[in-house]
Amino acid sequence: MDMTIASILALDGVTNGSVYALLALATVLVFAVTRVIFVPQGEFVAFGALTLAMFQMGQVPGTVWFLLVLTALTAVGVVIKGIRQGQAVSRLTRQVVELAAFPIAISGVAIWAAPQQLPLLVQAALTLAVVTPFGTLIYRLAYEALADATVLVLLIVSVGVHFALVGLGLFFFGAEGFRNPPFWDQRFSVGALTLSGQTIIIFAISLVLIVALWFLFEHTLLGKSLRATAVNRTGARLMGISSTSAGRTAFTMAAFIGALSGLLISPTTTVFYDTGFLIGLKGFVAAVFAGLSSYPLALVGALFVGMIESFGSFWASAFKEVIVFAAILPVLLWRSITDPHGEEH
Amino acid sequence: MNSLGNWAFAVFSVLMLGLPLLPVPDFWITQSNMVGLYAIVALGLVLLTGVAGLTSFGQAAFVGVGAYAAGYMVVSLQASPWLALVVGVALAVMAALLLGLLTLRMSGHYLPLATICWGLALNYTMANMGFLGKYDGINGIPSLNLFGLELGSGRGLHVLIWAVALVCALGVTNLLDSRVGRAIRSLKTGSTMAEAMGISTFRYKLIAFILAAVLAAISGWLFAHFQRTVNPTPFGLNKGIEYLFMAVLGGVGHVWGAFLGAAVVKIIEDELQVLLPALLGSSGNFEVIVFGIVLILVLKYAPDGLWTFIQKRLPTVPRAVDWTENDHMPHEPKPAQGQRLLEVDQVRKAFGGLVAVNDVSFHIDAGEIVGLIGPNGAGKSTTFNLVTGVLPLTGGGVRWRGESIAGLPSREVAQRGISRTFQHVKMIPEMTVLENVALGAYIRSGANTVQAMLGLDKAEERRIFAEAHRQLRRIGMEDRMHELAGNLALGPQRLMEIARALCTDPSLLLLDEPAAGLRHKEKRALSDVLRQLRDEGVTLLLVEHDMDFVMGLTDRIVVMEFGIKLMEGTPAEVQASPAVRAAYLGTEH
Secondary structure: OOHHHHHHHHHHHHHHHHHHHHHHHHHHHHHHHHOOOOOOHHHHHHHHHHHHHHHHOOOOOHHHHHHHHHHHHHHHHHHHHHHHOOOOHHHHHHHHHHHHHHHHHHHHHHHHHHHHOOOHHHHHHHHHHHHOHHHHHHHHHHHHHHOOOOHHHHHHHHHHHHHHHHHHHHHHHOOOOEOOOOOOOOEEEEOOEEEEHHHHHHHHHHHHHHHHHHHHHHHOHHHHHHHHHHHOHHHHHHOOOOHHHHHHHHHHHHHHHHHHHHHHHOOOOOEOOOHHHHHHHHHHHHHHHOOOOOHHHHHHHHHHHHHHHHHHHHHOHHHHHHHHHHOHHHHHHHHHHHOOOOOOO | OOHHHHHHHHHHHHHHHHHHHOOOOHHHHHHHHHHHHHHHHHHHHHHHHHHOOOOOOOHHHHHHHHHHHHHHHHHHOOOOHHHHHHHHHHHHHHHHHHHHHHHOOOOOOHHHHHHHHHHHHHHHHHHHOHHHOHHHOEOOOOOOEEOOEEOOOOHHHHHHHHHHHHHHHHHHHHHHOOHHHHHHHOHHHOHHHHHHOOOOHHHHHHHHHHHHHHHHHHHHHHHHHHHOOEOOHHHOHHHHHHHHHHHHHHOOOOHHHHHHHHHHHHHHHHHHHHHHHHHHOOOOOOHHHHHHHHHHHHHHHOOOOOHHHHHOOOOOOOOOOOOOOOOOOOOOOOOOOOOEEEEEEEEEEEEOOEEEEEEEEEEEEOOOEEEEEOOOOOOHHHHHHHHOOOOOOOEEEEEEOOEEOOOOOHHHHHHOOEEEOOOOOOOOOOOEHHHHHHHHHHHHOOOOHHHHHOOOOHHHHHHHHHHHHHHHHHOOOHHHOOOEHHHOOHHHHHHHHHHHHHHOOOOEEEEEOOOOOOOHHHHHHHHHHHHHHHHOOOEEEEEOOOHHHHHHHOOEEEEEEOOEEEEEEOHHHHHHOHHHHHHHHOOOO
């Protein structure tokens, strides 16, 4: 291996690592706020990439119908709970409208827009708008009633959600893979390296998002309330912060980040209905690197995973995945030495 | 198991082992074989998830280890299938040991995360290794030969699969009702209490995980001889999740739930694989959608699984008393009266900037009853935790009969004859009072996992239960020993904790608010028991807020306020002290 190959591999690693970083941040965010180990994070990636692919082909993506179904189910749940608690009709109606207005509106737009062959960027925005509401809806349907269960039960629920979403992904998008056109097909030469426009977009958006997250957590009331929930749920609740709405916000952000990651990678690799899981898990390995708690460490971990993957695929391409997932072992060893305290209820 | 359980087990065994003799269709036999294979794996998860409170998504990978060991050794190396079984199990144990050593010292969610990665990594390895046949796997595995009988892959093998499954079920049932089993059952409720009873929680987490891996590897070995071929597909992560689904659906925590879950999942899976593609108009593994949704619904609405619905209808029979007054456990000789037992020297505990215990010193001599009192927040319970090794010291030293015990984990402190109760009762609510108390005898007994599974620990078990029974009688709770501990009111729960601590045969007993929640008469009875203990040579240190109780019982009192030792003296001196009064009631300025 000479420097040229090494630098190409490094660039590749950093590019993928940036996407894993986004997913790792989302994983850490969700775990800190809700104690849910969100295994299905990667499914949002696949949903994002493939929903855009459907728009590209001028079809209404299955996710749009799924969004309507989940909205309806959640609304039914709200109504049943409201009737049991004897809530006033006006209040119930308001709740249902608040819940359903955006998903129904965006579904309507999506159904109208699908055959119009709108510009790529508009379709991308539409994709984000379709996939992001899944976060809250999935949280409300699968997790909210179990919010006080143990981490273990929540993890098993996550695996159930993952199963269901992958199966549905197969149903919506079929077994075939798709690759989207790049958002910017310019190429730049820097020495021996060729930077594609898409790579630059990945770097830029990852950076912007990381800075935005930092700003959110350090300088806004919403971010601080999320952090407060992460540190102490009961304490936050006593200070008037609703841990339920904190959970919904965290999941919304996770879905948005997932869908955005899907848009970012879909021009660089072919995405299948189950690709998201592997991508999400690599974000996960990075999050474990951070002990599921530190954002900067998650970032470092993600770049590390990206590097291992790209160099691993050069030396032993068939064992690329083995190398990435086996890399978690030394990470765990390191964590168990530095942070060995067990759980106490 | 009780006698009814024995009968049910015998009938079920005869039915499953005799099934191949009946004129049932071959399809049924195949299904039943699969159910048996699945149930063996799910059984491991019952132990790991339901009982120990850990979980693994990588059980399918352990099945794969067993299956590939069989395939490679029998086909490529022409080795004996029995050797392949040993090798497969050994490999699974090594993998489990590695994953466990890396993750089990940390919070409980690192193990399942590591098993996800292990499952994926192993699956890709199998699919890319030339000598394992890559994606095609290994074909042509011969059928098993037992005592000269060719088992084939249908009716003959059915007998072996179910014999193994039933033996495993029996082994796990035996294990759960043993010294080791009680230790494993204590893992779910946090580690503090178990460690204070002398149990290494790390060790038993590891044992539970290894046992689950061994069961999976055995199932894999059988699977290879059943399918006569192995390839990577049935050992993927999805299958690992499906095994967990079987255990959760059947009822994590119940041995027979594993069998029920395996049967239900297998049957539903077959139906769905036909039904769903027809319904949705395309082919694919759509049954995972239903599995995923059902898994969430089960956890939400029936977290104990399907088996509980059956169990509810079964009569509950209390444990048969098979021990007698003659079953004795050996007692440690008690230290001589007046000997210096415990020296607490300038102990200090800081939580960040807050100094909860600030250079406190006191000592306890054998045969004393010492009280530790002080207003709320004085640092009494923290002092307890420092002495018993539950919390690490920030500074200072603790000596036990001249030996420094500062920095020792609480289980090693317990092994030296120091036992304790907790301010907030720590127990295993789903075990009976008697079983909870028997946990205390852990450090005085020695049956290991294998002895327990084979039922070779019965004599020791009788001694343990006789001892637990004796301590419950002494504390006045004999009539409630078969109740579930979780059903007791707070006062009796505290008494149960005292009985459990006594079961460890302590030289020094630390009681944290033993009289809280007790009625007047119960308090008097407790005082009598504590005095009687002192007369038997047990030394006592107690934290208590009931002043009548403390003043009437103790020889000496240490008073703490805001982490500092305020004074020390006889009950009369303490009562006369203006400083103590000021601490409790405040001063006029």
